[in-house]
Amino acid sequence: MDRGRMTEEGYEGKIRILLVEDDKVDQMAFKRLVKDENLPYCYTTTESVSEVKKILDSNKRFDIVIVDYSLGDGTAFDIFDLVKDTPVIVTTGSGNEKVAVKAMKAGAYDYLIKDPERNYLKVLPITVESAIKRRESEEQFRMLSHAIMSINDSVYIADMNDRIIFVNKAFCKTYGYEEGDIVGRDINVLGEFGLKDEIYHKRRDGSEFPISLSRSVIKDESGKEVAVIRVVRDITERKRTEGVLPEAYDELERRVEKRTAELSKANELLIQENAERRRAEALLFRQKEEIEKAHAHLRETTQMLIQAEKMSAVGTIVAGVSHELNNPMMGILNFIQYCLKHTSKEDKRYSILQDAERETNRCIDIIKDLLTFSRMEKEGPEARQKETCTVIFDRVFRLLSYRIEKEGILVTRHSTEEIPSIWMKVNNIQQVFLNLIINALDALRDSNRKEIHVDIQREGEFVQVIVADTGCGISPENVQRIFDPFFTTKPVGEGTGLGLSVCRSIIKEHGGEITCESRSGIGTKFRILLPIDRRKERIPWSTVLDKRREERK
């Protein structure tokens, strides 16, 4: 603890010493000691009482004063009065021990007997140190005493025989004793009674009061219990409040209840308002949805019209061209057959003529298919006829057989016998299937495994058509968009982005549904559901579809 040692600039950490010594040799010896031992001293040397007075008047502060007993203009006792609280070490000549005892009694911290060999200087540092330490603990003690004396809680210390040896001011005030009346008496005089949580003490006048009590045992350096210190707090006020508190709580609760009720009501109103707002929002949302739906429908219709227009134009050309081709094809076929008839089977030209005949027949078939396709746009909305999906796929694959063979694609087709025919716009449905197969062929272009699987099944009131390929697949973000008009991943000039959107429109027009599942790098699967009889009912299929969708889940 450095509390007792004042610090000044430049002296920090050093012990400030005032040496009062009229013997020059002793002064020099001191100085040499400080220098030789490298002691942490910062010192001032004086020779007389008057000089000390002058120095102290200039507000200079010291941690310790070392003073020779006899000075020219006085003695060490004169210095005691001047330095007040600063610890003083008195030095005297040998044989002057009586003076030393006198000095100690007068308040000196310590003394040193000067011997002729000046050995006393060897013990000087220790003496200085212990004086300063003592000074510090004294200060500490003073401070603690002051603290204990002045705190508001009552403190009393009793020795191990329960004799009171100390009380503070608050104790005296609370219990009504003078310090002198209580010190030395047994603690029983406080009349302690009660249980752990509810202890009462008696004042001098016999009145009782509730207290809270803390108790600590004081041990000396060897660990021996020497005293017990108790801190007492008068809790009369708290006890009183405790009685009032429940009432206050009740009142508070009542208020809270009332406020809660008010808030609940407000909240209910708010909820009602919210509900109304939500209803309005829902209505708005539905209206918005309907508008969006109408927009989507309009967009689809527009796309269909564009497509129809396009197909109509293309269809007319194709129909005309195909038609015109029929006559020359008939000619070619018959010319070849005439030649075949008049060529010996041994003639090597015979088999070549057979090839020519076969290829011509293929051309004739293609023209037939093209005519079927081109006719569709000329049909009115009621131009439906009964047809099975299987037959339509026959035509589609015949139309694409050249490409399928050339690109080395394995096509598997599976269908059960009892696939019912459907009232449909044959050419439109054919366009859908053709589109799907062409898409599959495009997807297979860079695949190692080149397979297309077509599966046609009856599914209750529906015919289910699945077209699956082992192609490059469609990324998840694109799968959602493939049915959007103008969405295409094909290079410019290869796809218009209308194909699948038109497909969906056609399937929808038939009261059916088309969905797509795809995994990048693995393949794509289109599933089409077409209602078997659309002639009687038009709308309810959508509800049946919804139900089926539910079931699938």
Place this chain on the structure above:
Amino acid sequence: MSKRILVIDDEEAVRKSFILALEDTGYRVEAAESGEKGFNMIQTNKYDLVFLDLKMPGMNGVKTLRELRKIDKTVPVYIVTAFHKEFFDQLKEAAEDGIGFEIIKKPLSSDQIVLITKGILEGPQSL
């Protein structure tokens, strides 16, 4: 006396197809490249069977048919067509007017021509 067949078609390839296909059948096959010419031939000759095209410049197939029937009500007339929609209504009307005809679809192969012709001229037993 071999049976006479008339083919009326503006397309030479078609006319020639019939002629070549029926070459060794013993029938006498004649051809006209227009409705007008065919009608003229029917006026001067008696045919056992007529193959008639629908879409022709000048007198089309239906018109030719109607004119032909005014002269010969019994000769079998087979309209050989690639199905031109625009003539369907006229054909329907003709049928409603009691004008007899059959329709076969182009293109026809040699075998088909022979089979159809024999079927008509000899009856099914000849096949």
